[in-house]
Amino acid sequence: MLFTLKKVVGGLLQPLPLLLMLMGIGLALLWFSRWQRGGKAVISCAWLALLLLSVQPIADKLLLPLESHYPTWQASAAPVPYIVVLGGGYTYNPAWAPSANLIGNSLSRVTEGVRLYHANPGAKLIFTGAAAQGNPMTSAQTAALVAESLGIAREDIITLDTPRDTEEEAMGTAALIGQQPFLLVTSASHLPRAMVFFQAQGLHPIPAPANQLAITSPLNPWEKIFPSAFYLSHSERAWYETLGLLWQRLKGSETPPEAASH
Template identity: 65%
Template structure:
């Protein structure tokens, strides 16, 4: 119940739903109250912030400092395990296997397989519980896609119980103890994940995937036209900021913005 409540309230505080609530409040005040000026202020504020967060320079300017904490893993230290954290997924047998990994999950899996290929003999570990209405777990979905891409099932371990990053850290600790491992997750999520894993007494090697903040050249119009792509980047900033605050409140980090 607490997990569901956390996800629901946290979802409402992300940029798009929060700003829609602010704009909606403004509309209600304009149409159904005497607070015309307050209503117009809410609408103007919500629209302006939504516009700014939908622009590439703003969105990626906010996201880049989070993603830049750890560089792409190009080290040569041998590892026995590569842990790929779960993300968005579904499972539909009629789809191509990789289509079942939504948003951040497929880039994480791709990076996990790349690192597995660079570490012969290592095991590939997928984590994540099943969604309430899905009989296939996040971990199992990742394993099936990896298998479809040529990873033998004998080289895959699934941890099907953890529902969030903190539980994933505990599950990995139980599964492999103090063995060295690469921790693969989205670049924006990795700083928070590292805190959870270190707090669990583990020593993960950070291996970011799914970097989104763009510094390389873009067409000029892509930088000045609002897009849901850039709004999604702003959403990641909001999600990770809320996650760090929750992490701090639970006592897993020393301060809200700790990375």
């Protein structure tokens, strides 16, 4: 019940639902009350916020501090025995290409896990994630199918099918591999929060960010000035992870130390 409540409240607090609710309140004030100025002010502020959050310079400036916390993993001298790839959005339609079942951040996480697998001979790939409501396949199983379709041997894949969130993924990993070193693969923006959960279990994850979104390389001028749902999603990601970090601190977790270079 608490897990569902957390997801519902967190979803409603995302920029698009929140700003649409504010616009709805403003419209209600205009249509059904005498608070005409108040209604106009609420609608105007919500519209302006939606506009600003949908343009590239602002959206990516909000996201970049989260994503730049850890560098992309580079090959080291000693191979790592385990690579843990955290679950994300997915569905399962057997008629689709395997990779089409991984939604949003998930495909980038899996492909980065596959890259790291090839850079660490003998490593095992661990995919995490429970089943979405009503789905016959878990997030971990769906990711494993994609990895197999990319040439990874099934015997080198382990699935953790019960964790529903990052904290449970950390507990499941601790029970499976104990104190052995491992690469932790998740979205770059999610990695600071994930490191806290895994370190809280007494583990020693090596950060391996994937799915970087904040663009710092050159873009066409029009891509920077026109509002886009694509860049709004970057703002949503920044806001989601910021809320997650605040909730984590309220629960008593500490910020992880700076990662060593790898």
